[in-house]
Amino acid sequence: LPAPALADPLDPTDTGVDTDGDDTPGSGRRWRPRRVMITRSAAELPHGQEILRRCAAAGVANIDLLTSDRLPSLGGDNPRAAYALAKSTLAVVVAPPSKRALQPIPPSADWRFDLAVGCPAHCQYCYLAGSLTGPPVIRAYANLPEILAGLDPAVGQGAVTSRSTDRRHEGTTFEASCYTDPLGIEDVTGSLSATIAHFGRHDWAGPVQLRATTKFAAVEPLLTLDHGGRTRIRMSVNAADVAGRFDGGTSPVPARLAALGRLARAGYPVGLTVAPIMPVEGWQEQYGELFDAAQRILGGVPGLDLTAELITHRFTARSKEILLDWYPRTRLEMDEDLRRQKRGKFGAVKYVYPTPIMNEMKAWFPSALAERLPAARFLYWT
Numbered sequence: 001l002p003a004p005a006l007a008d009p010l011d012p013t014d015t016g017v018d019t020d021g022d023d024t025p026g027s028g029r030r031w032r033p034r035r036v037m038i039t040r041s042a043a044e045l046p047h048g049q050e051i052l053r054r055c056a057a058a059g060v061a062n063i064d065l066l067t068s069d070r071l072p073s074l075g076g077d078n079p080r081a082a083y084a085l086a087k088s089t090l091a092v093v094v095a096p097p098s099k100r101a102l103q104p105i106p107p108s109a110d111w112r113f114d115l116a117v118g119c120p121a122h123c124q125y126c127y128l129a130g131s132l133t134g135p136p137v138i139r140a141y142a143n144l145p146e147i148l149a150g151l152d153p154a155v156g157q158g159a160v161t162s163r164s165t166d167r168r169h170e171g172t173t174f175e176a177s178c179y180t181d182p183l184g185i186e187d188v189t190g191s192l193s194a195t196i197a198h199f200g201r202h203d204w205a206g207p208v209q210l211r212a213t214t215k216f217a218a219v220e221p222l223l224t225l226d227h228g229g230r231t232r233i234r235m236s237v238n239a240a241d242v243a244g245r246f247d248g249g250t251s252p253v254p255a256r257l258a259a260l261g262r263l264a265r266a267g268y269p270v271g272l273t274v275a276p277i278m279p280v281e282g283w284q285e286q287y288g289e290l291f292d293a294a295q296r297i298l299g300g301v302p303g304l305d306l307t308a309e310l311i312t313h314r315f316t317a318r319s320k321e322i323l324l325d326w327y328p329r330t331r332l333e334m335d336e337d338l339r340r341q342k343r344g345k346f347g348a349v350k351y352v353y354p355t356p357i358m359n360e361m362k363a364w365f366p367s368a369l370a371e372r373l374p375a376a377r378f379l380y381w382t
């Protein structure tokens with residue numbers, strides 16, 4: 001196979017993958033894999049066939065029908081080359097039972113489930129670094145009906161919504177964007193639309209909410225779905241300096257906000273995921289401008305149901321190592337000496353901002369947001 005051109009991780013416009021390059025509000029960036037591989041079992045399933053149909057319709061010429069369920073090695077003789085090959089490849093596979101087991105995922109939601117693993121964007125702080133094993137090939141799951149059927153037993157269970165009086169009315173919450181950006185790959189998978197439609201029409205044993213976060217603006221396919229108010233889409237947004245410097249291959253923040261406005265007007269519960277928050281120079285002004293822009297777009301939406309999640313930047317030794325392999329020239333600050341260590345539940349060490357700056361930001365963000373968007377329900381700061 002010819003090797004794709006390597007993405008320049010320091011140039012957000014050079015994604016190393018094919019997109020339509022059109023970021024005007026109303027269209028949004030669309031990802032086209034350079035290569036699609038589908039396993040034998042995945043090709044036998046209706047949703048696997050649907051993904052193939054979508055890829056062909058999107059103009060993907062390089063589609064491999066594998067004769068087994070093993071994915072071949074993608075090659076790449078250094079981490080950066082392996083990264084570029086993986087990020088431009090879509091593998092369509094069947095999620096085994098171990099990958100379909102629901103996981104608690106506080107504070108975002110009661111349960112995590114996956115429609116896919118991997119993401120076509122190139123954020124230099126990527127949350128997936130350190131969570132994925134091997135090159136970050138994008139794996140979309142073909143056994144979608146089986147994945148969705150696996151959610152039923154969890155309805156009525158879950159620590160987040162049962163403990164939080166503010167969120168109890170949401171019912172059991174299911175997060176679909178822990179390991180992928182589901183809208184980023186929607187054009188070639190259709191999995192998010194199918195899941196939203198399932199949540200809208202399924203006869204659930206109690207109230208439920210599907211949750212998904214994205215940095216992409218191509219929301220048009222979602223606007224006409226019968227979502228039944230059971231899906232909350234959140235846009236991941238950031239200050240201009242952070243998004244401009246570190247987000248690659250995503251839709252620009254103004255296009256994301258405009259897309260969130262279109263979703264809200266289509267009756268979706270929506271949200272702002274401000275992440276990863278960084279105390280860049282002039283951070284109050286920069287994040288203030290972000291909230292002003294959100295206010296201009298969302299402020300007048302009738303019946304607006306808006307939440308806000310505020311997540312500061314953190315890294316681990318493992319994620320730092322992987323990110324430096326992927327983006328060797330990054331200017332992202334990952335200096336352990338400038339951070340405070342925070343131990344997770346299982347003893348894993350995360351590097352977060354020192355307490356004084358965390359306290360300053362923790363005091364500023366919720367009130368700056370409430371000033372501009374009093375309708376926003378603040379869910380958590382982390």
Ligand code: SF4
Binds near residue numbers: 122180
């Ligand atoms: Fe990683 Fe999210 Fe950026 Fe995708 S959009 S590269 S998952 S941080």
